[in-house]
Amino acid sequence: MTARPANAHQARLLRLLRDGGPNSRAQLGDQVDLSRSKLAVEVDRLLDTGLVVADGLAASRGGRRSHNIRLAPGLRFLGVDIGATSVDVAVTNAELEVLGHINQPMDVREGPVAVFEQVLAMAAKLKASGLAEGFDGCGIGVPGPVRFPEGVPVAPPIMPGWDGFPVREALSQDLGCPVMVDNDVNLMAMGEQHAGVARSVDDFICVKIGTGIGCGIVVGAEVYRGTTGSAGDIGHIQVELDGRPCACGNKGCLEAYFSGAALARDAEDAATHGRSPELAARLESLGSLTAVDVAAAAAAGDATALELIREGGNRTGQVIAGLVSFFNPGLVVIGGGVTGLGHTLLAAIRTQVYRQSLPLATGNLPIVLGELGPTAGVIGAARLISDHLFSPA
Numbered sequence: 001m002t003a004r005p006a007n008a009h010q011a012r013l014l015r016l017l018r019d020g021g022p023n024s025r026a027q028l029g030d031q032v033d034l035s036r037s038k039l040a041v042e043v044d045r046l047l048d049t050g051l052v053v054a055d056g057l058a059a060s061r062g063g064r065r066s067h068n069i070r071l072a073p074g075l076r077f078l079g080v081d082i083g084a085t086s087v088d089v090a091v092t093n094a095e096l097e098v099l100g101h102i103n104q105p106m107d108v109r110e111g112p113v114a115v116f117e118q119v120l121a122m123a124a125k126l127k128a129s130g131l132a133e134g135f136d137g138c139g140i141g142v143p144g145p146v147r148f149p150e151g152v153p154v155a156p157p158i159m160p161g162w163d164g165f166p167v168r169e170a171l172s173q174d175l176g177c178p179v180m181v182d183n184d185v186n187l188m189a190m191g192e193q194h195a196g197v198a199r200s201v202d203d204f205i206c207v208k209i210g211t212g213i214g215c216g217i218v219v220g221a222e223v224y225r226g227t228t229g230s231a232g233d234i235g236h237i238q239v240e241l242d243g244r245p246c247a248c249g250n251k252g253c254l255e256a257y258f259s260g261a262a263l264a265r266d267a268e269d270a271a272t273h274g275r276s277p278e279l280a281a282r283l284e285s286l287g288s289l290t291a292v293d294v295a296a297a298a299a300a301g302d303a304t305a306l307e308l309i310r311e312g313g314n315r316t317g318q319v320i321a322g323l324v325s326f327f328n329p330g331l332v333v334i335g336g337g338v339t340g341l342g343h344t345l346l347a348a349i350r351t352q353v354y355r356q357s358l359p360l361a362t363g364n365l366p367i368v369l370g371e372l373g374p375t376a377g378v379i380g381a382a383r384l385i386s387d388h389l390f391s392p393a
Helices: 008-020 025-031 036-049 112-131 167-175 184-195 260-272 277-286 291-299 303-327 337-341 343-356 375-389
Strands: 052-057 067-071 077-082 086-092 098-105 137-142 179-183 204-209 213-219 332-335 367-369
Touching: 008 025, 008 036, 008 052, 008 067, 008 375, 025 036, 025 067, 036 052, 036 067, 077 112, 077 184, 077 375, 086 112, 086 375, 098 112, 098 375, 112 167, 137 167, 137 184, 137 375, 167 179, 179 184, 179 375, 184 204, 184 213, 184 332, 184 375, 204 303, 204 337, 213 303, 260 277, 260 291, 260 303, 260 337, 277 291, 277 303, 291 303, 291 337, 303 337, 303 343, 332 343, 337 343, 343 367
Parallel strands: 077 137, 137 179, 204 332, 332 367
Antiparallel strands: 052 067, 077 086, 086 098, 204 213
């Protein structure tokens, strides 16, 4: 993809076609502030670039039938969602429909060189399957703070060796296409906004509870990243004065009490000290425990597992209650690997938020689990790069 929209009107048309699919000139005209003649000029210019193509005749609205317009069907975006313990790679078309998706275990602590070797191998596998001849752009999410304009991770607590690594430049050279980089939870929010539970909401927060905890903030349908890109780093809000040490170097952070790693540690402590026969049996069988084991024990009625989930949900709910009081969002989405804990977790979070935040903020506030699961991040990554490419050069 070498062409870019020449102006804001063309960019708006491209994004409308991405988000709404094929559309007629007349229907596009209903959504943009352009005269019929100016719209025709801009559409014709986009047709000349090859970014859009004609797609048959539209339904009649009286008079001569209009032609449908759609994004070029050969456009392909690569979405990469790097987590702490796994990586997801997907190919999408221009409308961000996932055409192929691979998930593999991976330890982000192995460093950027090893991780990106795996990412490139996964991308090559998708390419070899016939889904793409090449990639027009790539979006990448990483589980740590990102200085967004440069696409560089900055002192990520759970990513040793990544500080200052030029992710965008390195991957752009290897893939031969433009690359954009963001924090993984921002991409989860963008994915849920494009194709998930937040489709009709302009102001919402998306909380990802996995190995770490983060929050994507969407204001006026746009991700809010803050001055330097660190907005939403709620895992390092203190919930206990002089409490447990956290990977960030501080004490008492939410992440030190409730994240995938903290939950696994507390579950193993309960198992080894005789507080949970169910978890003890799993520990003896597996050698270690994860949030998945806690969820299974809770489903089996284990009281200790249920209490661990409720305690974590209560602490998380306390932090989210503060966010709700401050931001007054229209929706709270809970996502990430720990959401396998399901409705016990969701109930605890809801209880704290509805109890602590004022009725004006919570009276019509849904708090829900994300719809897309592991595809939210890769769809959000494709959305990120398409936002960049569907902007004037």
